[in-house]
Amino acid sequence: MPKSAKCLLIGSTETYSGKSATVLGLSYQLQQKGLDIAYAKPLGTCFSESGGTVVEEDVQFIAHSLSLPTSRVAATMLALDEVNVQKRLRGEDKTDYRQILKQQYLQISQGDLVLLEGPGDLTQGNLFDLSLLQVAQALDAVVLLVARYNSLLSAETLLSAKQLVGDRLVGVVINDIPTEQLEIVDAQLCPFLEKQGIPVLATLPKSDLLRSVSVGKLVTQLNAEVLCRHDRLDLMVESLAIGAMNVNSAVKYFRKRRNMAVVTGGDRVEIQQAALETSTQCLILTGQLPPPAFILTRAEELEIPILSVDLDTLTTVEIIERTFGQVRVHEPIKVQCIRQLMTKHFDIDRLLSKLGLTPAGALP
Helix, strand or coil, X not given: CCCCCEEEEEEECCCCCCHHHHHHHHHHHHHHCCCXXXXXXXXXCCEEEECCEEEEHHHHHHHHHCCCCHHHECCCCEECCHHHHHHHHCCCCCCCHHHHHHHHHHCCCCCCEEEEECCCCCCCXXXXXXXXXXXXXXXXXXXXXXXXXXXXXXXXXXXXXXXXXHHHEEEEEEEEECHHHHHHHHHHHHXXXXXXXXXXXEEEECCCCCCCEEHHHHHHHHCCEEEECHHHCCCEECEEEECCCCHHHHHXXXXXXXXXXXXXXXXXXXXXXXXXXXXXXXXXXECCCCCCHHHHHHHHHHCCCEEECCXXXXXXXHHHHHXXXXXXXXXXXXXXXXXXXXXXXXXXXXXXXXXXXXXXXXXX
């Protein structure tokens, strides 16, 4: 009977903290070390239909990015959606999910390590007995927590998480730290956490690229009409600028930004012109007023898509900001970026030592 692999459950203190990105970067490093890994996400949150079958997008993307065979990927057990929540609340769903979890995950537990992607935060999944701690207990897994840095008060969030997870906590990744805050995090926050028995395995600097969204994604979210350059919807938008000021102020403002989406009125031709001559990835025109022909011609030449939306500026900006706040890592350029970040900043040897794993080809 082959030995069971160890289970590493990757959780987060709040949704969109960078869990999937951490899984991608970490698993790549583990594979580079020659370890045989498997992956699973018991509780699904992002489903879509593909070829007639429903798939969990994160699972599909990560399995594909890591070239994992199907024997190394377990199916997602449950979609955390309104329908399933209602069934559970009404008592129609009496399933013992922890029991199913144990049965399903034994099938992929040969190899060195099973990476499990946990729920969105520390309490999500409780209704189905599939919260972070419940999954960890059911599979006797250790926990790696990802926390988005907000301020030095992130210490409080991580202390609370440590109280909840206890000795299962193998370490934390502090993510999305503004460059100017890195020094204080390393000098004050990390030593404090280490003294509290919370190993800091990585402090990751903020990355505009990882927080970026494709123009195509904005088209979908805004239900926008694409007026030109349908072929460049893969361009990545890293920042948002609103062209509501006079043209001289706008030019100065635009020059300080890079890879931006500019939202302005369809009648603000001089602002549209200024935006096209700076680092703009797409122009979003509100009020459903078509731009003049010379603007479209110039955008065609510069390969900048122009979108038209049937929304006011405020609503448009709110939707875009919400989209930035919920970005996924499903673009090859982001995968490359997270691999580089994690290789540079994540202490993989310390993690392996804590897990009691010896990389293939390394001395025992």
